[in-house]
Amino acid sequence: MSVFKTEAITLGRTDYSNSSQIITFYTRDYGKIHTIAKGFKRVSGRYSSKAIDLLTYYQILFIKKEYTSLHTLTEAVLQNNYPMLRNNLDNYYKASCMAELVNEFTEESDPSKQLFDIFLNTLNVISADTNATIQLLTFEMKMLKILGYLPELESCVNCKDSIQQVSEVHFNAREGGLLCKTCKVRFSNGIIVPLGAALIARRLVDINLQKLERVRIQSSICVEIEKMLRYYITSILNKELNSWKYIKF
């Protein structure tokens, strides 16, 4: 039995019994973990298991068990619960979407400090109500890259030729990106995407987060990028995300 300390963001929470809950965190040092929070009462006013909220940033201590993936949460010190986010439903659902993505796309105990930092940074910015749509799209593109799912948006995913300057291109989720005019006839399914939206989505992958607050993208382009990402993510996960039902673009 060893005790571990790490930074953590709450991804999910389910009741386990009358006095305990299972809390899923994305942690900076240990990746996604499931912990059981056994009804510990408010001790110092700084934390209590009952007060463990979703989409909240904590410093946690947990005991790692050897033969189970359900660890024991012993302390959760609140760092930021983003009060402004709770007053803005639209942004709250965008933040929920990030948590759902991290939960669905990551494996247990497979950490990425880079993903944790981008998640935390974007949560901070979205909670301050800045450019939430562009922040979410950027998070999605960066997450796909970090986790090895980045779609090919610069050249044809099949023949590797550069995509001609046309107004619309073919995007095929199963192939993992854009298809040129010649190749698109060989693959069924897929969607049509404006080339401009695909190119802007690609630029978001490497954009500096500090500069992102000043970036403006037409809302019609944001809608096209999100449509493309939803189609692509649905194809990878084999399901749609719950939070999508509530997000307005």
Ligand SMILES: [Zn+2]
């Ligand atoms: Zn091609």
